[in-house]
Amino acid sequence: MKTIDLRSDTVTLPTQAMREAIYHAELGDDVFGEDPTTNRLEKIAAERMGKEAAIMVVSGTMGNLVSVLTHCRRGEEVILGDQSHMFLYEAGSMSAVGGIHPHTIANQPDGTIRLKNIEAAIRSSNVHFPRSRLICLENTHNRCYGSVLTPQYTESVAKLAGERGLRVHLDGARVFNAAVALGLDVTELTRHADSVSFCLSKGLSSPVGSLVCGSSQFIAEARRNRKVLGGGMRQSGIIAAAGIAALEQMVDRLAEDHENAKRLAEGIARIPGLSIELNRIQTNIVYFDVADDRFDAGALVKQLVGRGVKILQVGPGRLRAVTHYGINAEDIDLALAAMSEVMAKS
Numbered sequence: 459m460k461t462i463d464l465r466s467d468t469v470t471l472p473t474q475a476m477r478e479a480i481y482h483a484e485l486g487d488d489v490f491g492e493d494p495t496t497n498r499l500e501k502i503a504a505e506r507m508g509k510e511a512a513i514m515v516v517s518g519t520m521g522n523l524v525s526v527l528t529h530c531r532r533g534e535e536v537i538l539g540d541q542s543h544m545f546l547y548e549a550g551s552m553s554a555v556g557g558i559h560p561h562t563i564a565n566q567p568d569g570t571i572r573l574k575n576i577e578a579a580i581r582s583s584n585v586h587f588p589r590s591r592l593i594c595l596e597n598t599h600n601r602c603y604g605s606v607l608t609p610q611y612t613e614s615v616a617k618l619a620g621e622r623g624l625r626v627h628l629d630g631a632r633v634f635n636a637a638v639a640l641g642l643d644v645t646e647l648t649r650h651a652d653s654v655s656f657c658l659s660k661g662l663s664s665p666v667g668s669l670v671c672g673s674s675q676f677i678a679e680a681r682r683n684r685k686v687l688g689g690g691m692r693q694s695g696i697i698a699a700a701g702i703a704a705l706e707q708m709v710d711r712l713a714e715d716h717e718n719a720k721r722l723a724e725g726i727a728r729i730p731g732l733s734i735e736l737n738r739i740q741t742n743i744v745y746f747d748v749a750d751d752r753f754d755a756g757a758l759v760k761q762l763v764g765r766g767v768k769i770l771q772v773g774p775g776r777l778r779a780v781t782h783y784g785i786n787a788e789d790i791d792l793a794l795a796a797m798s799e800v801m802a803k804s
């Protein structure tokens with residue numbers, strides 16, 4: 459029985475082209491700046507994001523932490539959404555490692571943070587307050603149904619940040635999903651941010667790796683901070699080779715994942731006992747609920763595993779399914795059939 463694993467787009471396996479690229483990768487010591495494949499990936503990534511330079515890191519979490527450490531000093535403050543991945547799911551790293559203070563503001567359902575709330579959160583100069591230094595946005599927004607931030611919204615936040623002497627970091631783990639969903643070049647979404655991190659190992663299917671992009675000066679300092687975290691890698695071209703294949707071959711196909719997510723969401727809406735806000739599905743992340751509180755969402759997850767379908771429980775009655783490379787329309791129909799069967803028996 460084939461497993462249809464919809465828990466996350468991080469479960470994607472490298473393509474044949476990636477495996478071949480890894481096998482043939484030209485290698486050197488990247489801490490000496492001598493890994494030609496890593497250097498090439500970093501150049502391609504910077505160009506794609508419209509920035510001067512880029513640095514490869516092992517994960518999205520490390521990319522965000524390196525960025526925050528590069529923007530802020532100890533005791534300074536980062537303004538970010540209360541539903542952001544950086545606040546909820548990165549082990550409190552900015553405070554644990556950097557002594558940097560997270561100041562959370564409510565995310566709206568579409569992943570934005572209201573400008574007036576950001577403005578109110580920026581501290582005045584007063585000995586009692588930490589210094590506000592950085593605003594972080596997330597595009598697409600994982601917890602907010604994979605929603606897409608528009609270039610106009612990002613620009614308005616950057617304008618406010620600029621006026622108040624703050625910087626903007628974009629957690630763009632899935633920024634290519636946003637670009638594909640909006641039909642825009644990704645630079646439209648990144649140009650207003652001072653730094654951007656994006657992941658190779660989610661929808662783009664690479665086995666490992668993320669990139670941080672920004673000005674040459676910022677990336678030089680980020681390189682030092684990556685080293686502080688033990689993230690200097692040696693023959694990292696092994697990873698970068700797959701990353702190059704990902705950027706060259708795996709971006710446009712994200713549209714297929716978005717279509718499959720829509721198909722899944724529409725199917726879920728037809729299953730008695732499940733409820734979903736269909737109009738919120740914009741990219742590859744689908745959240746839905748068991749409509750009846752008496753039905754245990756955990757039991758649904760377990761019974762689906764027995765039918766070869768994996769989804770994630772993310773709250774008491776709340777479930778998440780993510781579409782990705784390796785999942786086709788037929789798999790979606792099989793997953794829906796399994797969900798219908800389990801719900802019918804409940």
Ligand SMILES: Cc1ncc(COP(=O)(O)O)c(C=O)c1O
Pocket residue numbers: 516517518519520543544596598599600629631632657659668
């Ligand atoms: C929006 C967002 N940012 C950052 C990350 C962290 O990436 P990683 O798991 O590579 O550390 C994730 C992971 O799912 C994410 O969804």
